[in-house]
Structures are given as C-alpha cells and as structure tokens.
Amino acid sequence: MIQLLALIGEDGELNTIPPNLGAVLPVTLTVDIILFFSNNNFFPPGLRTGILLVLSLSWILVIPRLRYHYWRYELRDKDLCAIRGIYNRVHTIVPLRRIQHLDVEQDLIEENFNIARLVVHTAGTRSTDVVVPGLPYDEAVRLRDTVREFIGQSID
Amino acid sequence: MEAPSEQFLRLHPLTFVHSVFLSIVAFAYSWLTSLGPETTQFSSTATLIFAIITIVIAGPFAIAKFIRFRYYATSDELIIYYGVFKRVRRNIPAERIQNVAIKRNLLSRILGTASVRIETAGTDQTEGNLSYVGAREAQRLKDLLRTSKNTVNDPPPDQSIFSMPLRRVLVSSLYQFSHKITLILFTIFFQLLSLEIIDVRATIDYLVERGYFQETVSNHWPLITSLSIILTVMTGWGAGFIQNLIRFYNFKIELTPTKIQRRFGLFTLQEGSLSYKRVQSFLIRSNPVMRFRRWYRLELQTLGLQSGEQGFQPAMPFARWSEILDLAPKIRPFTLPESYTSVSLRTIQRYSIRYSWVIIVSVALFCLIWSTNALWGLLILPIVFLIALLQYQRHHWAFYDENLFIHRRILSQQFWIIPVERFQAFEITSSFFQRRLGLCTLIVDTAGAGTMRYPRIIDMRRGDAERLTEDLNLAFQRLEGKHSSSFD
Numbered sequence: 099m100i101q102l103l104a105l106i107g108e109d110g111e112l113n114t115i116p117p118n119l120g121a122v123l124p125v126t127l128t129v130d131i132i133l134f135f136s137n138n139n140f141f142p143p144g145l146r147t148g149i150l151l152v153l154s155l156s157w158i159l160v161i162p163r164l165r166y167h168y169w170r171y172e173l174r175d176k177d178l179c180a181i182r183g184i185y186n187r188v189h190t191i192v193p194l195r196r197i198q199h200l201d202v203e204q205d206l207i208e209e210n211f212n213i214a215r216l217v218v219h220t221a222g223t224r225s226t227d228v229v230v231p232g233l234p235y236d237e238a239v240r241l242r243d244t245v246r247e248f249i250g251q252s253i254d
Numbered sequence: 255m256e257a258p259s260e261q262f263l264r265l266h267p268l269t270f271v272h273s274v275f276l277s278i279v280a281f282a283y284s285w286l287t288s289l290g291p292e293t294t295q296f297s298s299t300a301t302l303i304f305a306i307i308t309i310v311i312a313g314p315f316a317i318a319k320f321i322r323f324r325y326y327a328t329s330d331e332l333i334i335y336y337g338v339f340k341r342v343r344r345n346i347p348a349e350r351i352q353n354v355a356i357k358r359n360l361l362s363r364i365l366g367t368a369s370v371r372i373e374t375a376g377t378d379q380t381e382g383n384l385s386y387v388g389a390r391e392a393q394r395l396k397d398l399l400r401t402s403k404n405t406v407n408d409p410p411p412d413q414s415i416f417s418m419p420l421r422r423v424l425v426s427s428l429y430q431f432s433h434k435i436t437l438i439l440f441t442i443f444f445q446l447l448s449l450e451i452i453d454v455r456a457t458i459d460y461l462v463e464r465g466y467f468q469e470t471v472s473n474h475w476p477l478i479t480s481l482s483i484i485l486t487v488m489t490g491w492g493a494g495f496i497q498n499l500i501r502f503y504n505f506k507i508e509l510t511p512t513k514i515q516r517r518f519g520l521f522t523l524q525e526g527s528l529s530y531k532r533v534q535s536f537l538i539r540s541n542p543v544m545r546f547r548r549w550y551r552l553e554l555q556t557l558g559l560q561s562g563e564q565g566f567q568p569a570m571p572f573a574r575w576s577e578i579l580d581l582a583p584k585i586r587p588f589t590l591p592e593s594y595t596s597v598s599l600r601t602i603q604r605y606s607i608r609y610s611w612v613i614i615v616s617v618a619l620f621c622l623i624w625s626t627n628a629l630w631g632l633l634i635l636p637i638v639f640l641i642a643l644l645q646y647q648r649h650h651w652a653f654y655d656e657n658l659f660i661h662r663r664i665l666s667q668q669f670w671i672i673p674v675e676r677f678q679a680f681e682i683t684s685s686f687f688q689r690r691l692g693l694c695t696l697i698v699d700t701a702g703a704g705t706m707r708y709p710r711i712i713d714m715r716r717g718d719a720e721r722l723t724e725d726l727n728l729a730f731q732r733l734e735g736k737h738s739s740s741f742d
Contacts, residue, residue: 176727176731177727183683185685185686186683186684186685186686187683187684187685187689188681188682188683189681189682189683189684190679190680190681191679191680191681191682191723191727192678192679193677193679193727193730193731193734195734196677196678196679220678220679220699221678221701222678222679222699222700222701223565223678223699223700223701223702223708224679224681224697224699224708228679
C-alpha cells in the first residue's frame with residue numbers, strides 16, 4: 099500500500115489498461131466533434147475552424163494517450179484500486195466487502211473493439227460507481243467473476 | 255395486475271383540501287408574478303390558461319389519483335397500489351422498514367390529518383408516502399408496523415435525553431441568520447416597488463415633510479447605504495430567528511437501545527424514529543458567535559439523500575459541548591483523541607497563491623473596465639495570507655479508537671466523527687499543484703455523503719495520507735472480519 103502512491107505516473111506493479119482504449123477514445127471524440135460541426139453557420143469556413151480543428155486534432159492525439167497513460171487498476175486481496183486523471187489524479191480504493199453489485203458494460207464502439215468496462219457499484223455517494231474502462235472483454239468478465247466469488251465468500 | 259380487494263384502505267378525503275390549498279397558493283403566486291406595470295395581453299392570457307389547466311386537468315387528475323391510491327398494512331408488510339397512467343403495486347416488507355415518520359403541518363393539524371412516510375434503506379423508489387391519512391390512522395400504522403415481528407421492540411424511554419425548553423429555543427434563535435428568507439423578502443419588496451404599491455421616494459418626502467428627516471440627510475448616500483445594510487442584516491436575523499423558533503420549538507430527542515426518537519416543530523410537527531444503523535457520521539458545527547458563547551450544533555449524517563437537509567438530520571440543534579459528548583457516544587461510542595495531526599504547512603503556500611491569483615486577476619479586470627482606483631484592491635493581499643494561515647491552523651485530524659476525527663474551516667467550523675465501519679471507499683486526489691508540493695486530499699466516502707458537505711482532509715503530506723489510508727483500511731478489514739456485514 100505504501101508504495102502505491104509513489105507509483106502514480108510510473109509503470110510497474112499496477113496493471114495498465116490495455117492500449118485498445120487508446121483506439122476507442124479518439125473514435126468517440128471524433129464522433130462528438132463531427133456532431134458539433136455538422137450543422138452550424140456560426141464559424142466561417144476559415145481561420146477559427148482551422149484553429150479549432152488543429153486544437154481538437156492535437157487533443158484527440160494527446161488527451162486519450164495521457165488518459166490511458168495514467169489509468170491504472172489493481173485487484174488485491176481485499177480491495178480494488180484504481181488510479182486515474184491527468185490534471186487531478188484520483189486514487190480510489192474500494193474494499194471488496196463494500197461492493198453492492200458489478201456490471202460489465204459495452205457500448206457499440208467498444209463492442210467493435212472487443213473491449214469492455216467493469217463498473218463497480220458501492221453504497222457510497224461520492225464514488226458510487228468506480229469504472230475500469232478499456233479491458234479486453236474476457237479480462238473484464240474474469241475480473242467480475244473473481245470479485246463476485248470474493249463477495250459470495252464474505253457473505254457466507 | 256389484480257385489483258386491490260375490499261380490505262384496502264383509501265386516503266383521508268380531506269386530502270383534497272390540501273391539494274386545493276396548494277393549487278390556490280401556486281395560482282396566487284403565478285398571478286402575482288405576472289402582474290406589473292408592463293402587464294401585457296400575453297401575460298394575462300397565460301395566467302388565464304394556467305387557471306383553466308389547474309381546474310380542468312389537475313382537478314380530475316387529483317380525483318383519479320385519490321381513487322387509485324389504496325393501501326393495506328399488516329404486521330408483515332405494507333402494500334400500496336397507486337398510479338393513474340402507470341399502475342404500481344409496491345410491497346414493503348416490515349423488516350425492511352427503517353423508520354415510520356409522521357409529519358403534520360399547520361393545515362393538517364387543523365384538519366386532523368397527517369402524512370406518513372415509510373422509510374427504507376433504499377432510495378426514493380422503495381419508500382412509501384401516505385399523504386394524507388387521519389391522525390389516529392397514522393398512529394395506528396406506526397404502532398402496527400413498529401410492533402411487527404421482525405423489528406426489535408425497544409422499551410419506551412422514560413425521559414427525554416435532550417430537550418430544548420422554550421428559553422433555550424429562543425436563545426438559539428438569536429444566533430441564526432437566514433439569507434434565503436431575506437432574499438425572498440427582497441424579491442417581494444422589489445416586486446411591490448415595480449407594481450408601484452410601495453414608493454420609496456414618496457415615503458421619504460412624507461417623512462421629511464413631517465420633520466423626521468432633513469432633506470440633506472435623505473440625500474446623503476453613505477448614510478442611506480449603511481442604513482440599507484443594517485436593514486438587510488436585521489431582516490436576515492429576524493427571519494432566521496422566526497425560522498429557527500418555528501422549526502425547533504419543543505425539540506425532544508430520546509434514545510432507545512436501537513433507535514433515536516425525535517419530536518419537534520411549532521406549526522409543522524415532525525415526529526419519527528431513526529435507527530442507529532442509518533447514522534453514517536456525526537457533524538458538530540458552529541458559527542463564530544455561537545462559539546464565542548460556547549454553543550454547538552450536532553447533526554447526524556444519515557443514510558439516503560432524501561431524508562433531512564442534504565442528508566443531515568439535526569440531533570441537538572443547540573447544545574453545550576459537554577451535552578453533545580454525553581449523548582453522541584450513546585449512538586455510536588467514541589472517545590476524543592488527545593492530540594491531532596496538522597495538515598502540511600505547504601497548504602498556506604498553496605492557498606495564498608490561489609487566492610492571490612484570483613484577486614490579481616479581478617483587480618486587473620476592474621482596472622480595465624472601471625478605473626485604476628481598482629488597484630487599491632491589492633491591499634487585500636496580506637489578508638489572503640492570514641486566511642490561508644488560519645485555514646491551516648483550524649484544519650487537523652486524528653484517527654483514534656476506530657473513529658476518524660476531522661476539524662475544518664475557519665468561520666463555520668466543522669468537526670466530523672466518522673466510525674470505521676461506515677467507510678464505503680477511500681479516495682486520494684492530488685491536483686497538478688498539489689503534486690508539485692507533495693500534497694494530496696483524502697476523501698472518505700460514506701453511504702450518506704452529500705455533494706456539498708462531505709468529510710475530507712485537504713493538503714495532507716503524501717506520506718501521512720498513505721499511512722492513514724493503510725491504517726483506515728486495516729481497521730476497516732479487522733472490524734468487518736468481526737461482523738460479517740453491518741448493513742443487513
């Protein structure tokens with residue numbers, strides 16, 4: 099535990115999220131941007147649009163990579179750890195006993211890349227849903243089953 | 255879905271009086287706000303349409319809702335049928351019922367009705383609300399559901415553990431200030447001004463004529479400004495006084511081995527019991543004036559966001575420190591630690607820079623749009639350092655005897671006591687600047703933390719945060735090992 103915080107931003111003992119996430123995030127972001135630009139006369143087809151496009155393009159290229167770079171999770175004996183965030187680094191620890199239920203979620207794009215999100219629900223009000231995105235589907239299911247097994251044991 | 259049988263009961267017929275009263279208030283409000291010097295054909299038509307909608311649609315809808323609403327209570331469960339378009343049958347098993355709260359406002363006390371709320375540990379979707387039933391029926395329901403076989407029957411307490419006699423309620427009201435009501439009063443005032451019902455100029459002229467004022471005084475703007483400020487403060491104070499008096503009149507709290515029973519209110523009588531299991535943490539608050547006279551307020555953070563004010567329930571609205579330390583450990587035992595750990599000294603640096611930045615930017619903006627006089631605003635900068643220093647001094651924490659204690663804030667001070675078994679998750683966040691200074695913020699999530707007020711330790715040294723999280727997690731695992739689940 100003590101080393102955990104020191105590990106923020108470094109590669110090492112914590113699992114990194116598979117790089118597929120890096121492929122999915124640009125796609126979702128691009129869809130957003132196309133929607134945003136599809137129906138407007140506000141920006142003349144000139145400088146501002148160009149600047150915005152360059153900015154968004156670099157955003158697309160940089161932000162998902164950074165986000166991916168800092169995303170870490172680890173399933174330990176009695177808790178689940180997740181570290182995320184570029185500017186604000188958030189490190190969440192959820193004791194497994196506190197987990198109310200688990201979902202493996204997949205949207206259309208994620209399904210296309212065969213990756214999934216593990217969503218962990220607790221009764222807490224701030225970090226109600228702890229999300230581990232960009233897992234290969236099998237890995238997400240395996241993780242869910244491991245946690246479920248633990249919860250089952252602790253109740254018996 | 256099968257129709258409810260004959261044993262099912264309806265709500266009290268006087269429920270209609272409540273809904274009629276509510277729609278009259280709503281109508282009067284919309285009518286008043288639509289008035290004004292610039293009243294147009296459109297706004298008066300809108301008001302008319304609103305009135306027609308109220309009568310033609312809302313009326314029959316209220317009747318249909320009344321007809322559709324049926325309930326049946328046994329000692330095992332409460333069954334409710336309701337819904338006009340979407341029909342719902344809800345079974346609430348008695349062992350899931352955490353609390354049966356009876357609320358009676360002024361109108362229902364005149365009519366002899368009461369609203370009964372059946373609270374469960376779940377969300378709004380799993381709770382039951384019977385508004386309104388007869389007062390005697392409300393008591394019957396409460397007794398019936400409380401004496402059901404699955405809930406523990408506590409012996410009734412002999413005497414109230416803590417009560418506020420009229421004198422103390424009056425004293426406590428002196429310490430309250432309501433900015434909400436002040437705002438509403440001022441809105442009404444300006445509405446009346448725009449309707450030309452009140453004319454300030456004419457009033458002043460009249461007073462000058464009668465010799466109460468001199469013309470020169472009435473044109474003296476610093477005097478007028480300070481008078482307005484005094485008036486505003488007095489209004490807020492008076493409103494706070496009345497609000498507090500009405501709310502906490504005859505406040506009584508009693509403890510049974512598993513429940514907290516409370517009863518309070520002047521016009522709206524609130525009565526209910528709260529299971530100890532629902533209490534997530536203690537929050538002791540005070541404002542500077544209260545602290546000066548050594549008064550404090552104890553609030554309980556409870557399960558579920560629907561109950562109380564943003565998830566907080568007053569347990570002792572106005573009490574001495576010793577009284578709080580007498581009552582609170584009976585709900586969940588704790589002993590106060592002898593010493594506390596401060597947050598990092600670098601917090602002063604971080605907050606000074608942050609606040610200075612805000613001031614410098616706003617001064618620059620005012621210089622641009624107003625005049626260079628705004629540069630005087632830079633004189634506030636030393637105060638910024640003082641505030642940051644005070645913030646550091648007032649912020650400290652301790653983990654002692656399976657409770658986490660957190661002191662926070664300068665003026666409206668908060669003192670949190672969070673039992674280990676209530677932890678849901680831990681969160682350590684660090685912003686870009688915090689990381690540069692080796693600091694982080696520890697947030698302890700409970701099942702009752704609201705979005706506005708929640709326990710956190712800001713700007714801890716990173717090593718401290720790591721160690722504390724480890725300690726908290728270990729203590730939590732140890733305790734959870736003892737009782738396999740504390741949330742049955």
